């Protein structure tokens with residue numbers, strides 16, 4: 001690797017970073033005999049039993065409509081099982097990324113002002129550093145977010161999620177609209193980070209770099225694991 005490539009690589013690692021978190025003892029997130037459907041006569045999952053811990057690195061793949069986003073919502077508690085139980089460790093902080101989060105950005109506002117509004121009581125310097133960790137610095141922090149690229153807006157969302165210091169990240173199609181450099185930065189950040197990860201993605205460039213297990217979700221409630 002030549003010096004320039006090495007510097008680019010180092011810059012990526014240094015500028016895009018989730019804060020490391022301490023460990024929680026397992027089980028951190030446990031599915032016990034979980035059955036779910038949006039209506040009882042149309043089940044998506046039946047009798048699911050599995051656990052996700054802080055050293056889990058799971059990619060969830062499968063065709064459109066198979067139920068991947070639904071599984072993430074059961075993990076966060078946005079949806080409740082029809083039967084069975086989802087147990088989360090009392091101290092578990094989960095953060096979820098999905099495309100619709102960028103829609104909640106106030107685009108007339110700069111990223112710095114947005115973060116200060118979202119997390120009041122923090123000093124500007126701290127917020128600058130928090131956004132800077134995701135590769136947005138200088139002018140990009142203070143110009144209205146409508147002038148940022150989609151990749152830069154996604155970086156603001158990552159900074160917003162990371163500020164809550166989650167121990168588990170659920171990422172739903174995080175690479176849609178991202179440029180290759182941002183995808184690689186995200187992969188580096190996830191590899192460096194020590195929390196749990198469940199990733200829904202069709203992007204094997206990211207999956208190959210960060211997942212240790214691939215769970216396939218298809219044919220309604222068939223569900224199997226390739227490691």
Ligand SMILES: Nc1ncnc2c1ncn2[C@@H]1O[C@H](COP(=O)(O)OP(=O)(O)OP(=O)(O)O)[C@@H](O)[C@H]1O
Nearest residue numbers: 038039044062063064065066067068069070071217
């Ligand atoms: N709020 C809802 N009410 C009723 N049905 C829903 C709801 N949300 C999703 N569904 C249905 O549940 C099934 C699973 O949807 P889900 O979004 O979990 O799939 P997915 O695997 O994430 O798909 P994609 O890859 O397209 O995002 C689909 O048939 C979908 O139409």
